[in-house]
Amino acid sequence: MPFGGTRTVFICLGLWCEIGVTNHSSVGCVGGKMAEPSLRVLQVSTVDMRGGAEKVAWDLFTAYRDRGYGSWLAVGEKLGNDPDVLLIPNLELRGSWIRFWWKIFPNSPSPTGWRRRTAKSLRDLGMSLAEPGRALDILRGREDFRFPGTGRLLTLTSELPHIVHCHNLHGGYFDLRMLSWISQKVPVILTLHDEWLLTGHCAHSFLCEKWKTGCGQCPDLSIYPAIRRDASDYNWRRKKEIYARSRLYIATPSRWLMNKIEQSMLSPAIVNTRVIPNGVDLDIFRPSNxxxxxxxxxxxxxxxxxxxxxxxxxxxxxxxxxxxxxxxxxxxxxxxxxxxxxxxxxxxxxxxxxxxxxxxxxxxxxxxxxxxxxxxxxxxxxxxxxxxxxxxxxxxxxxxxxxxxxxxxxxxxxxxxxxxxxxxxxxxxxxxxxxxxxxxxxxxxxxxxxxxxxxxxxxxxFNFDQQVDGYLNWYEEIIRDTKAGNSRKSVYALSNPI
CATH class of the missing domain: 3.40.50.2000 (Glycogen Phosphorylase B;)
Known part of the structure; x- marks a missing residue:
């Protein structure tokens, strides 16, 4: 049933029972029918305007909004001025010295220009002086998860989202340690566009298979995202511990990547999976003269x-x-x-x-x-x-x-x-x-x-509408199953009072 429709429910003991995904979502009943609240999806991505994985997130974000759903995109870096693109407030939650260095050396609008690289190098130097503990971890080769704005993710929208849908979480903006907490509040989908979540640091492992059992003695520390010393074993184990406390829905655009996930330390955290190919707008990408x-x-x-x-x-x-x-x-x-x-x-x-x-x-x-x-x-x-x-x-x-x-x-x-x-x-x-x-x-x-x-x-x-429908249908299934699980917990609590 599409979002915005109705679904018959039982009203037990004359009680108004809220069975929404969160205690934010009140549900009204009229004539034995329950009015489903409009779908609200918060996607998470590195930046709003770029190609590759960022473009996938952007296209889905705009498609949901065009269909009338509540749609927002939370980003580590905002380049455009769309009001529904929400900047994760990492900078404002850091110290005054960090904000000072960002003000002096802001990002260049160019995604690949020398000005951007130079500004980043100078800004990183200043931030190292302002946050010596973080700088020491980076020197040790430990992946940087110190991004305090992640804790505000669920407060960025006017109402709590039904789904948090994350894309690339590397790129220096997201605290992966918060994943378990967020997944306990709302269903979390991770769409993997590369292997970073499975490894001790690299986005693609090439022929190396150490990610299956634990990294360490990394054959190439320079692979993006590069690390300065070999802490790949520590990074791998820390991710494994995070996933052990999380409940995650996993999507990939290819079966090849899903096969890797099923062999990885991410596997125990999985509630459900989907392989949903990336779609393109075939009204634009079509044969022509x-x-x-x-x-x-x-x-x-x-x-x-x-x-x-x-x-x-x-x-x-x-x-x-x-x-x-x-x-x-x-x-x-x-x-x-x-x-x-x-x-x-x-x-x-x-x-x-x-x-x-x-x-x-x-x-x-x-x-x-x-x-x-x-x-x-x-x-x-x-x-x-x-x-x-x-x-x-x-x-x-x-x-x-x-x-x-x-x-x-x-x-x-x-x-x-x-x-x-x-x-x-x-x-x-x-x-x-x-x-x-x-x-x-x-x-x-x-x-x-x-x-x-x-x-x-x-x-x-590869029709983009098929990709959009694939995710929307999955969202509905996830929300329905989550409501059913919450309802069973409520009935158990009523039957077993303390």
Whole structure:
């Protein structure tokens, strides 16, 4: 039954029984019917305006609000001015010296600019002087959970939310130790977009499997989020202790990541799980006229065009730019003198030219219509990665009818149907990547067929409305089960008075 409807209930002993998720939610009964309060969802994310996991949270937040539900987004950093985006008050609950350093060195609006990095370095130095205990923990390699605003999370909205739905909790804004307390007050969903909650510090473990039994002697402390010394065992055990006191609902966009969770120290905390693929707006990311898209973007009509996306692609450890560059160089040599253009969307850098190959870098684009045009203008979307959970970019490319050639890592094989909607290649294999790129560029019928199948698959599997409905239906189930559990506790208390 959708939210806002009614549900028949029994009124026992002539009592008004409040069986809402919290004691905030009063429920009125009329003629044997109970009026369900409007759904209220508070999502938690690193920042409001960015790509990747942050975009997933933002899109769900706006979709719920557009459907008339109470929807808020609590963030560690607020870049926009949406009144329903709520800044977690970490800064105001810290000392005056901390606020002073933040005032002197605020964040730059640019998500990747040197000004932002410089301001952060200087601010961190000042905060270390103001909070020596916190600085000492960081030097020891202990993950920083000292974010006092987390304790105010449930007071940010005018009414207590029915659901708290968390996304990435790393990024320096959330006290993970509060998770058990919050989960005792309201149902908490964690949508994992990476492996950080399962490990001693890293967001992706690559080939390391120490996270299954306990970290320690970490093979790479530099993997984001990096730590200065090897306290990965301590960090892992602390997370395990937090989860032991928590009741959590877990969602992932891929079965690959859910399989990892089921083998991890997070598993005992799980009440229920869902695999809900990330959706895209197929009214925007849809097939369109290639020539018109190229004209709008200033892309040569006769060029063979490849597209790849990723923030700071050349330095991004999750991506595999070296293999991407080597593969397109090989492909260019096999095209018999034709011009090959690789567009790298998500980084601002000078153009690179090697014979008939041009690599053009395009800064991050906030307008989804502009992003869609790049997919629509491309012949092939190429996704070379070292680690990935379920990249939205692949679903966006498929929605636009652009065949995909991608590395078979993480959850990507769940998105790309090999030899049907694109091709999958082994990790780090430039030769295989180049061969599949060249095959599609030289076989127009194959490229067209795969593009049509990709668009069809996206409509069936990656429609954003399906993602929204999947979460809303799950929220309803969680709230219903929680009410039933609270009702059973109330009946037990009445039957067993102290």
């Amino acid at each position: 290639k020539q018109e898209a190229r004209a709008a973007l200033g892309i040569p009509q006769q060029a063979r065009v490849l597209l790849s996306t990723g923030v700071m692609m050349r330095q991004n450890i999750w991506k595999d730019y070296s293999t991407l560059r080597a593969s397109v160089a090989l492909a260019a040599k096999r095209l018999s003198g034709e011009n090959l253009l690789l567009i790298v969307l998500g980084e601002d850098a000078p153009v690179e030219r090697v014979d008939k190959l041009e690599i053009r870098f395009v800064p991050y684009q906030e307008d989804p219509t502009t992003v869609a045009r790049y997919y629509q203008a491309a012949d092939v979307y190429v996704h070379a990665a070292r680690a990935d959970t379920a990249p939205i970019s692949i679903s966006e490319a498929m929605g636009c009818g652009t065949p995909v050639v991608a590395t078979a890592v993480g959850g990507i094989p769940e998105q790309v149907e090999d030899a049907r909607t694109g091709f999958l290649v082994p990790l780090g294999n430039a030769e295989a990547l180049a061969s599949r790129i060249t095959q599609l560029l030289l076989d127009e019928a194959l490229k067209r067929s795969m593009g049509m199948q990709a668009a069809k698959s996206a409509r069936y599997r």
